[in-house]
Amino acid sequence: MKQAILFTPGPLNTSSEVKQAMQLDLGTRDQEYMDLVKTIQHSLLDIAEADSDEYACTLLQGSGTYGVESVLTTCISKQDHLLILANGAYGQRMGLIAQKAGLPYTLITFDMLHPIPLDQAEDYIKEASFTHVAFVHNETTAGILNPLNELYQLASRYHKQVIVDAMSSFGGIPISLRETPVDYLITSSNKCLHGVPGIAILFSRISSLEQCAGNCPSLSLDLYEQYRFMKDNGGFRFTSPTHVLLALHQALHDLQASGGVLMRNQRYCNLQKRISGFMRELGFQLLVEPAYQAPIITTFAIPDTISFSSLYDALKQQGILLYAGKLPGIEAFRIGNIGELSDDDISYFMTCMKQYMEEIK
Secondary structure, three states: OOOOEEOOOOOOOOOHHHHHHOOOOOOOOOHHHHHHHHHHHHHHHHHOOOOOOOEEEEEEEOOHHHHHHHHHHHHOOOOOOEEEEEOOHHHHHHHHHHHHHOOOEEEEEOOOOOOOOHHHHHHHHOOOOOOEEEEEOEEOOOOEEOOHHHHHHHHHHOOOEEEEEOOOOEOOEOOOOOOOOOOEEEEEOOOOOOOOOOEEEEEEEHHHHOOOOOOOOOOOOOHHHHHHHHHHOOOOOOOOOHHHHHHHHHHHHHHHHOOHHHHHHHHHHHHHHHHHHHHHHOOOOEOOOHHHEOOOEEEEEOOOOOOHHHHHHHHHHOOEEOEEOOOOOOOEEEEEOOOOOOHHHHHHHHHHHHHHHHHOO
């Protein structure tokens, strides 16, 4: 197995420093390790611009979806009613989680090639039966950036708690929990933070989370119990992914040392524009309008002259991995531009892409 250049939305290419950080073996109940966990929590709160007396940062073993399921099953009681606004597969996944868990929920779906429309969203949000509103910030099904602050303001106006899946935006798109104080925000270690997979990161408004004791039917996914244990005892209730935490600690240090979220966002924007412009020159159609495009991953229609499998195989032979499309009924593929991608990596991708297009003529 060889190292590939990952043009995906995560997992992604990590730096040599992040890889090197994982070379230590640590004891999970040792005070030095528990201090490391606290340092990571404080760093994440700083990046989120969240006050520690108002927000808790809880770490949960597993993928980002584990984090979403943890939040939904912990904060939605049988007396609540969850409204899910979905314009992509990851919003719809929230509905599947709610269905499997037997939660009271309503899933409303919108066009996957446009942001969630505020006027239509308000028509649902204002209904008195709903207690919570959930949506995805950066919906990578197509690459849409949903209006986080505007949706929060709508939900707040009608006194709803807000749950945000910020899996593919936190760390790469500026988010301030002081300016947009949602109740729950979920992300993971292996997206815009440039860590490795294995940790879900859960920001919770403490006043909201404190009301959720006893809601969750799961032992390991109980966000409230995880929060209380970390607060009272430090560390994790169950086996901690020590190497993943070491990598995340290094990745957070690298993020701040390189100029923080604003600089990373600018880097992503530049790479996305460079890739998109190049692909347009080759004749590929962008499926998302520039005004709605997030700088994380871009969706392109597949021309009739090629198949994604042939393109994927050709680029894989050159050490490049792309992402298949997820839009129902639309032949498409996606190119991510996050992680440790260099300008040389982008140039190499362009060279390989040109070569492929020449070969299929």
